[in-house]
Amino acid sequence: MKVLIARLNHETNTFSPVPTPLSAFGDHGPDYGADAYKANKGAVTAMGAFIDLAESWGAEIVTPLSATAYPSGPVDAQAYRSMCQCIVDAAPGCDALMLDLHGAMVVRDTDDGEGDLLERLRTACPGVPIAVSLDLHGNVTQKMIDHADIITGFKTYPHTDMYESGELAGRILWRMLQTGRKPALAWRQLPLMTHTLKSSTQAPAMRAAVDRAIELERQDGIYAVTVMAGFALADIPAPCLSVLAVARDQESAQSAADALARQIWDSREGFVYVSPSLRDSVSRAKAMAEIAGAQEGCGNPDGPVLLLDHSDNCMSGGTCDTMDVLQEALAQGLRDIAVGPLCDPEAVDAMFKAGEGATITLPLGNKRPLTSLGITKTPPVLAGTVRRLGDGEYVISGPTYRGMKCGMGRTALFAVDGAEIVVTEKTHEPWDLGVFTCVGVDPASRSYVLLKSRMYCRPVFFPIARGYVECDSQGVTSSNYDLFPFRKVVRPVYPLDRDARPPAMPARAAE
Numbered sequence: 001m002k003v004l005i006a007r008l009n010h011e012t013n014t015f016s017p018v019p020t021p022l023s024a025f026g027d028h029g030p031d032y033g034a035d036a037y038k039a040n041k042g043a044v045t046a047m048g049a050f051i052d053l054a055e056s057w058g059a060e061i062v063t064p065l066s067a068t069a070y071p072s073g074p075v076d077a078q079a080y081r082s083m084c085q086c087i088v089d090a091a092p093g094c095d096a097l098m099l100d101l102h103g104a105m106v107v108r109d110t111d112d113g114e115g116d117l118l119e120r121l122r123t124a125c126p127g128v129p130i131a132v133s134l135d136l137h138g139n140v141t142q143k144m145i146d147h148a149d150i151i152t153g154f155k156t157y158p159h160t161d162m163y164e165s166g167e168l169a170g171r172i173l174w175r176m177l178q179t180g181r182k183p184a185l186a187w188r189q190l191p192l193m194t195h196t197l198k199s200s201t202q203a204p205a206m207r208a209a210v211d212r213a214i215e216l217e218r219q220d221g222i223y224a225v226t227v228m229a230g231f232a233l234a235d236i237p238a239p240c241l242s243v244l245a246v247a248r249d250q251e252s253a254q255s256a257a258d259a260l261a262r263q264i265w266d267s268r269e270g271f272v273y274v275s276p277s278l279r280d281s282v283s284r285a286k287a288m289a290e291i292a293g294a295q296e297g298c299g300n301p302d303g304p305v306l307l308l309d310h311s312d313n314c315m316s317g318g319t320c321d322t323m324d325v326l327q328e329a330l331a332q333g334l335r336d337i338a339v340g341p342l343c344d345p346e347a348v349d350a351m352f353k354a355g356e357g358a359t360i361t362l363p364l365g366n367k368r369p370l371t372s373l374g375i376t377k378t379p380p381v382l383a384g385t386v387r388r389l390g391d392g393e394y395v396i397s398g399p400t401y402r403g404m405k406c407g408m409g410r411t412a413l414f415a416v417d418g419a420e421i422v423v424t425e426k427t428h429e430p431w432d433l434g435v436f437t438c439v440g441v442d443p444a445s446r447s448y449v450l451l452k453s454r455m456y457c458r459p460v461f462f463p464i465a466r467g468y469v470e471c472d473s474q475g476v477t478s479s480n481y482d483l484f485p486f487r488k489v490v491r492p493v494y495p496l497d498r499d500a501r502p503p504a505m506p507a508r509a510a511e
Contacts, residue, residue, distance in 0.1 A: 001059040001177075004094040006087045007040065007047040008117070009068035010075055011137060012106035013233045013317025015372040015476045015484055018072035018427065022079035027407060030067035030083060037063040044402065046100035046133035046166025053170040054098070064090035070427060071317040077108040084117050088124050096173055097121060097130045100166060103138015103153070104231040104239075111236040111488070115143030122147040129182070131173040133166040135159070136199065137231040140242040145187045149176065151244050153226035155210050156201050158455050160399045172223045172246055183223060186253035188261040189242040191493040191500045192230075195273035195479050196316060197470065199229035200455060202297075205270025212263055213243075216256045221248035225256055227264070229271075233316060233477060237490045241271065258505045265502055272495045273479045275472035282307070282328045285469040289334075289447055295467035304338070304446045306461055306468035310454035311475035313429075319343070320427035320452050323365040323380055324473035329450065330418050336447035340422030340435050341408055348425050351386045351412040358386045364414070364423070373483050375474055384416035387440070392424055394434025398460035406431060413439040419450075430457045433464070 010020065023029050031039045040047040040063075047066060054061050065086045069075075091097060105113030114132075121130060131150040134140075136157050144151065152169040154161050176182055197203070201210055206229065213225040228242040243261045247253035264271070276284075285305045294301040309325045312318040320343035329337060347364050354360045363379035370376070392411030396404045409425025422439055430451045436443045443449045444464040451457045454470075454477070462468065472479050481496060492500035 001057060001095045002062065002093060003054045003059045004062045004064065004091050004097045005047055005050040005054060006064055007036070007045065007066040007068060007100035008083055008087070009100065009102040009135070010105045010113070011071040011102050011135065011231055011316070012074055012104060013071055013476060014074055014106055014235045015233060016073040016317035017368050017371055017476070018317060018319060020069055020072045020075045022076065022082065024069040024072065025067035025083070030065055032065060032086065033063065036066035037061070039066045044163045046162050046169070049163045049166030050098040050100065050170055053167065053174065057174065062090050062094060071315055073317065075105060075107045075113065080107040080113060084120060087117065088120050091121055091125050094125065094128060096177060097125065097128060098170060098173065099130065099132045101132055101134055103134035103140060103228065104234060106234055106236060112141050112143055115141045115147070118147035119143055129173055129176055131169040133169045134228065136227070136229055137196070138228050139230050139234060139236065139239050140187060140189065140228050140244065145185060149182055149185065150246055151185060152224045152246070153228050153244065155213065155226070157199055158400055158459060168224055183246050183248065184250040184253040186245045186247070186250065186257040187242060188257040188505070189238060189240055190261055190265055190502050192241045192265070192268055192271060193232035193239055193481070193493055193496065194229045194241050194271040195232070196454060197273045197310060197479060198271045203270065205267040208267065209260065209264050212260050216260065219256070221252050222256050223247055225260060227260065232481070233484070235486050235488045237488055239489065240493065261502070262505060268494055275479045278324060278328050278471055278473045281469050281471045282325070282332050282334070285448065286332055286334055288467045288469065293466070297462055298465045298467050299463035300444065301466050303444055303465045304449045306465045307448060307450040308454060308457070308468055308470050309450060309452050309473070310470055311473045311478040312452055313454040313477045314427040314452060315429045315456055316454065316477035318427070318452065318475055318477040319368040321365045321368055322377060322473060322475045325450055325471045326419060327380060329448065334448055335418040337419040337450055338436055338441055338443050338446040338448070339419050339450040340430060341424040341428045341452060342421055343424050343427045345425045347423050348410050348412050351414060351423070352389055352410060354386055356386055356389050360384065360386060370476055372485070373474070373476060382416045384414050386412060387415045387420065388413040390439050392438060394432060394438045396432045396434070398432055400431065400456055400459065406434070408435070411439055413441065429453060430461070432460050
């Protein structure tokens with residue numbers, strides 16, 4: 001048996017000014033062939049699970065591509081075509097296709113990156129089984145449903161079950177190959193644009209939905225049920241929540257998808273995040289620092305208060321350079337703040353030229369205009385000391401991508417009145433304490449830690465913190481949908497339109 005296994009991941013924020021060329025898909029572009037295999041063998045990715053399963057089957061494995069990029073603006077059209085062509089060219093002659101995709105890829109010339117790829121593969125390989133694992137934030141389309149046989153998705157956010165999602169899809173595929181019986185794939189999409197902060201599997205409505213999905217999977221003949229929260233920061237027709245079900249027959253699959261969709265719609269308000277003002281959020285952080293004890297979910301009563309700048313989160317397409325939260329924090333008198341990472345290649349270059357120990361005055365941050373939102377910010381001019389210079393490399397110790405080596409590009413620690421700022425050449429998610437320790441900062445010893453993050457920082461930073469505050473300012477990953485000029489989204493849709501209603505669903509057989 002010959003099996004094609006490939007990975008192509010990108011979550012596209014169509015409002016982001018951060019470009020997505022071919023070189024963005026990896027440290028130096030995508031991995032191909034043997035390098036794609038090496039990048040995923042033993043990794044906690046869906047592709048890693050696919051490889052392990054295929055090897056256990058004794059299959060010949062073809063790995064044409066492994067390409068994943070940080071969320072950013074629409075993918076360059078030529079880059080997309082070349083990566084897709086690489087997969088399509090390798091597919092003929094294979095007995096099964098296993099794809100590790102994101103589900104929310106938008107390309108400069110198409111809104112449905114995954115659907116178009118699956119359509120091409122189906123045309124090139126008619127009748128060949130196609131199994132897909134998606135990110136929980138995928139925007140599912142009819143084209144994906146039409147051209148895949150099996151689709152599963154993550155059940156955790158932060159994502160710690162990428163491998164398990166791939167393993168589930170692969171095991172269903174194996175059953176299909178062994179029995180010759182194609183499973184049924186059902187889909188129910190709701191007119192619901194969720195807020196990413198409410199798609200956390202610690203949020204009550206999302207937790208209840210995932211728990212129900214797991215419960216449904218225990219029913220005889222139902223193989224997989226997935227809540228796809230969607231990614232609303234994409235101006236496409238339906239950046240909306242979906243429910244997917246894979247089952248022995250179509251009636252069981254659709255009944256399971258509909259039952260869960262009804263539950264989600266009834267609790268739709270639980271998927272909406274209402275942001276307090278930035279001023280109020282920072283005031284709350286200041287008060288929290290003066291209260292003894294740790295907030296629920298945090299582990300150190302003597303640790304820092306975390307300020308989570310989710311309006312400029314690079315893992316949703318943020319520029320990683322807005323200064324609003326730091327400026328508000330300093331204006332309110334917060335001091336002893338560790339900040340990071342802030343992406344400003346020009347400032348990094350100036351600090352490397354000045355050298356460690358130098359006193360320097362420079363404009364910092366706010367350099368990428370947020371054109372799609374009609375916002376241009378002015379870089380504040382700050383005076384400070386270059387405390388440390390480094391290569392910005394560290395290894396993740398937390399549960400998401402544990403053991404992966406990360407690089408932020410050249411990195412400088414810039415000390416200003418009230419704060420020490422980790423300034424990097426590349427946008428970077430604070431996956432780990434290594435963001436700070438690689439330049440000699442112990443974040444646990446600070447009064448406040450300002451992170452350009454929404455969710456992925458939590459497994460490693462919450463244990464050292466006494467509490468956290470979510471801070472929403474004017475950035476391309478804001479939770480304030482009023483900032484975004486949606487033009488393609490089909491209306492009515494909740495919560496943009498409070499009168500939105502889903503299409504009628506049949507009787508509640510699965511309940």
